[in-house]
Structures are given as structure tokens and as C-alpha cells.
Amino acid sequence: MKCNILFAMMLISGGLYACSSDDIRDANTIGEITADITDISVPSDGGTYIINLGVKGKGNTWKSIVPSDPWMTMTPTGGYHKSGHYRLSVEVSPNSGKDNRQGEICIYTTSSHLKINVQQSATTRDGCCGLSDKEVFFSATECRYHDITVSPYEDIDMTTSDAEWLQIAGVPEGGMTASKEFTISITPDGPYPTGRSALISFVGKESGQTSIIEVKHAGHDCQPAFPSRWYYTNSEAASCGWLISGAAEANYDTGSQRSFVSAVGVNNLKLNRSISTAYKNSIAVSGLYTGDYLLFSIPSGKLEAGTSVDFMLTISSANNSAPKYWICEIYDGGQWRCPDQSTLSTNDDGVKYSFYTKHFSSYQHTSFTQSFTLDNTLIDGMVRVRCRVVGERNGLDAKLSPTNSGEIYLPSHEFHFCTATAYPGIAQGNRIKIWL
Numbered sequence: 359m360k361c362n363i364l365f366a367m368m369l370i371s372g373g374l375y376a377c378s379s380d381d382i383r384d385a386n387t388i389g390e391i392t393a394d395i396t397d398i399s400v401p402s403d404g405g406t407y408i409i410n411l412g413v414k415g416k417g418n419t420w421k422s423i424v425p426s427d428p429w430m431t432m433t434p435t436g437g438y439h440k441s442g443h444y445r446l447s448v449e450v451s452p453n454s455g456k457d458n459r460q461g462e463i464c465i466y467t468t469s470s471h472l473k474i475n476v477q478q479s480a481t482t483r484d485g486c487c488g489l490s491d492k493e494v495f496f497s498a499t500e501c502r503y504h505d506i507t508v509s510p511y512e513d514i515d516m517t518t519s520d521a522e523w524l525q526i527a528g529v530p531e532g533g534m535t536a537s538k539e540f541t542i543s544i545t546p547d548g549p550y551p552t553g554r555s556a557l558i559s560f561v562g563k564e565s566g567q568t569s570i571i572e573v574k575h576a577g578h579d580c581q582p583a584f585p586s587r588w589y590y591t592n593s594e595a596a597s598c599g600w601l602i603s604g605a606a607e608a609n610y611d612t613g614s615q616r617s618f619v620s621a622v623g624v625n626n627l628k629l630n631r632s633i634s635t636a637y638k639n640s641i642a643v644s645g646l647y648t649g650d651y652l653l654f655s656i657p658s659g660k661l662e663a664g665t666s667v668d669f670m671l672t673i674s675s676a677n678n679s680a681p682k683y684w685i686c687e688i689y690d691g692g693q694w695r696c697p698d699q700s701t702l703s704t705n706d707d708g709v710k711y712s713f714y715t716k717h718f719s720s721y722q723h724t725s726f727t728q729s730f731t732l733d734n735t736l737i738d739g740m741v742r743v744r745c746r747v748v749g750e751r752n753g754l755d756a757k758l759s760p761t762n763s764g765e766i767y768l769p770s771h772e773f774h775f776c777t778a779t780a781y782p783g784i785a786q787g788n789r790i791k792i793w794l
Contacts, residue, residue: 399477420437486511489508496575500545503543504543523547549618624649630644636674641770644765646681665732686746688743701728
């Protein structure tokens, strides 16, 4: 049987071509093909191996069959040289699987062949990826982003458990690919009465192996902090914690504890906190998109059902690429709710909202007030109010971009940019809606 027919019909075993020919003379016997290496043992990390090949006779021309699996390649894969000497490079990728693997490279001429055997060990790595941090701890009032470098050994997916409170930004759609570094950013949404923890898991698509990041967040002491007021002068804005810890503390008439405001991203995008110079050094945040929100966390101790809470916010936008429409909600009975749907307005898109922000050529701001009544007794010791971006419109009523640089800021100096007060034990009278 002719050699070229034999090689066209080579057997496939486990997805790899094999050099199969009982009736072809052994190249080492006749001396047509020689190699200084015929067996390559590769660790799980992979590597590059150089083979010095010699070919004699029949024009010094040779060809090869390399395994079809992408984990092993060779260059060149054939050729002709007058001297009959060739330098081959065999590259083996990392083996992230739990099993050893092997393959054959078949080098042949019209009358002979030579086998190069490649064997690679199973992975000895711990997990499916390298992590710059496997444990991350946040103090009670720390809401700044913590960056983690992820180095996949193989293609991986990411999952989280018990992590509704944890913001994660920078995760690529479709998972993370092997041999490329990624940086994800994580942070808590805001202070919380009790300590909490979450797991971020990475799972190898090929091996099924798992790497885990454990995230812990310390609890915040919840002695009553009503009334809470945020009032900053120019110089105080830079020292309020906004840039250092990612949460600005109430600093005026705050009871025995501190309340905090934080910016929460829910769209896999990293928010940018800054001190805006648009108006007397105010705390600011950019990159807000639909679903993102400002979170006000006010320690309160125990509050009985029926307790009334008053909330006032002063807010402005530095330019009209920022979000326009917002809804105000309170966390009550284990879920977020709007206190009274009848008080909401509706924009042209049919989106219900509590207030809107818009930038004008001369300085303007929005002052918003909302009263809540707790339907449930508060036992976790913290009132949480959020102002959340709704709809997909910016200040110009154009489509809001997820990557907008529009800056929202909370004015300092002449305004209390937020005030929150609770009235425990005071019976609530009849309420009448009044339009002004």
C-alpha cells in the first residue's frame, strides 16, 4: 500500500491522530529521518520544546500530522531544505484537566516515518485560576472598591452566593478566557447592622475545578442616629470619607452614631466617586445608569411598625449626560418599596418616578422630600432609603448611556444635602395629599 494513502487513513484515537503503519519501514532503521528528541514529557504548565530534525533522501522533503486537539502545535509542519536539517518548535498549552493527556506527531516522507510522543501531566494547580486575593475584609463603614486580579488557567465562569449586598464590576460578558488577566472590583452597598459574608466562585469550563474568594463585611453599631443631617463646608467635603472609604458620613446633629451615604452600582460597571468643583466642592458620583442608586443608611435601633420617617434630599447634575429620572424607596419588611404610588409622576416613556434632575446653564438643584411610614417593625436597627435611577433618559431626554460620564452631586456649604428624621412612638394622624 502506498505511503500517502496510509497517512490519509491514519487512525484517530481520543481525538488525536496516530502514526500507524506496520508495513512502512522504520525511519530509524533506514536512517532517512532522525530526531534528537522523540519523547517529550510536559508538566501541566505546558511549555515549548525544540527538536532538531534530519531528513535524508527523496529530495529531503517531509511532511507531518499533528494532533487535531488545539493543546499541541508544531512549526514548521513540513518543508524542504538542501541540507536536510530542520529546527522544529513544539508548543504545549497548560493542561487544566484532572487527567494526563498524550498525543503523537507523525513526521513522514514518501517511504518512512518517525513518531514524536508527547505526554503531559494533569494539572497540579489549586483551582481554575490564580487570584490576587482569596479573602477580602471590609470594615463596617468601608464602601470603596477593592480590585482583584483574576488569572484563568482555562476558560472560567463566575457565580456568587448570598451576595445581593455586594457590588461586582468589570466581569466580562460570556465569562473569562484562559491566559488573559482580568480585574474585577468589589465593594459592599453600604453599612449594615450585622456582619455578613459572601462567596465569589470561579468554575473551570473544562476541568470543573473551582477557585473561591471569601468576602466579609463587619457589622455597624446601630445606636439611634436620628436626626441625621449631611452639611459640609468647602474644606470638609474632602475629609468626609467619600474618597477614602466610599461612603460619606452625616456630620451635623447625628445623634449618638453616624449615618452614611454610598453610591451603589448594579450594572457590572464601576462608579466613579469624586469631589465636584461645579459648586463649592460637593461630593459627586459619575457613571450612574438605570438601576444604580444612592443609598442612605441611618442607624435607628428598634422602630415599631407605624413609625413615621421624613427624608429630604438636595441633588443636582453637573451636565445633562447624567441620569434624569429617579425613584425614592425605603427598605421595609425585607424588600424595597415606594411609600405611595399615587405620589409618583409618569414620564413620556411610561416610567414612574419621584423626582428628576436636569442641568441648567446657571446653577440649579432639585430639593425632594418624602415621608414614609414603616409597615413592619424594624428589628435590624437601620433605616435604609435609596434614590434609584429609573428609565433610560439623560438630562437632555436623549438615551442614557451605560458609560456616561455625567456627574451627579450633592451640594455642600449652603444646603443640608440630606436630612432624615424618625418619629417613634408618635401616633400618625390622617393624611391628605396636597399638590403645590
